[in-house]
Amino acid sequence: MVTELDVATAAPPALSKLPLDAVHRRLGARMAPFAGYEMPLQYEQGIVAETLHTRRRASLFDVSHMGQAILAGARAARALESLTPADLASLSPERTRYTQLLNESGGILDDLLVTRLPGVEERLLLVVNASRKQADFALISAALPQFDFNPLDRALLALQGPRASAVLGALLPGAEDLPFMGWRAFDFGGAPLFVSRSGYTGEDGFELSLRAEHAEDLARLLLSYEDVAPAGLGARDALRLEAGLPLYGHDLEETTDPVEAGVGWSIGKRRRMEGGFPGFERIRRALEQGPSRVRVGLLPQSKAPLREGAELSARDGEAVGHVTSGGFSPTLQRPIAMGYVASAHANVGATLSAPLRDKRVDVTVAALPFVPHRYFKTPAGKDAR
């Protein structure tokens, strides 16, 4: 039989190692190439157990392959709006916003998180996808040459799950009070530790950025809590698919615009009126008239999962879309998928069909997310900032 790992071993050898590479191997990780890095795909528990552990307690993910950079200078946020459709000028210090880098036709070059750092000088911390970071960094520094742009060589860990807040709060008092999409710098053994209340699993959680030489100490401390177990890329992918979160290179790419991708909510009101970002005409049209196709949830009526690339057809056989992410949901114990479907066929409950080897299976259009989000809500009356 041919396994995914057979393919993996044939990949080019020039892979970068994560700062925590040795830790992963000691923990029994199965490593696989991803976006130029040797990444932990899973640990001994396996993807199903790691996914369920994240939903029930908390998991530690190493996402150091992602790109981190700082863009600094007067009115840097306003300037970055020339590449993205989010309202960044209004971003308060210590708050994070999700947005996209767009090409001239409004297609998504990458999705990213932008945090306004505290201080008098305007500094923005950007976190971008591993597979896109070189291109993103080249684009930003070329488009905004008047600003200081510095990629950061820092490790990035994600602590995700309902116990994440209690664990991190015990280690860093005050972290448990951060609002959703809030950010703060803490002191970790004399070194700055950036904490953002964000993640990509649908659970409450944090992303933790620190210099690589301190990452092992932090990982060790977090893993010493009974609630925390390591989880790999496989579980991360299952979790984000269950949470209906799009992944760049699969559900988002240069031909998809933010509206059809279902992330139109991230386009600020002022930006919708004023424009001033690449592809504004296409995006305004999609906002006003509705997009011609939309990203939807898909429930294959089969025991076997539908995979990325599968074509979706209407009852009359007309091709109406395709699957962009598909797999098995450990939480729901059934196959789930996401994909793009022509708007006329995208109503929740509509039945489509897809080929599955030599058969066809019915596929029901479903609402996203498959597993409800459990992001942290600031308790009423409490000023978390």
Added chain:
Amino acid sequence: MTDLRYSKDHEYVALDGDLATLGISDYAQSQLGDIVFIELPEVGKKVTKGKEIAVIESVKAASEVYSPVSGEVVEVNPELGEAPALVNDDPIGRGWLIKVRVSDPGECASLMDDAAYSSFLKTL
């Protein structure tokens, strides 16, 4: 239990007379990770050495299983429909896939025995 013979594609055969029990090796199941669905052939289907006989879906991906022998399927593991993870838990025992009436028992001679398969795994 008869001796096991292994293919380079990580399938095993346990041959008893002309009846072969086929499955995937412990190494193969560990490489696949959590198995969530297995598509097996129907009883009566003719199988050919080296040709696809089953598909195993793990959480991550679908993988084909190739027959290490030629013959006719006489039984498929009825437990795997409801409990595909049996292949993870006990690949050589309760996680067997199919039983085949082999047309040429001599085909097994080209497969690896335990010692040869262990050495082969070390080369991967």
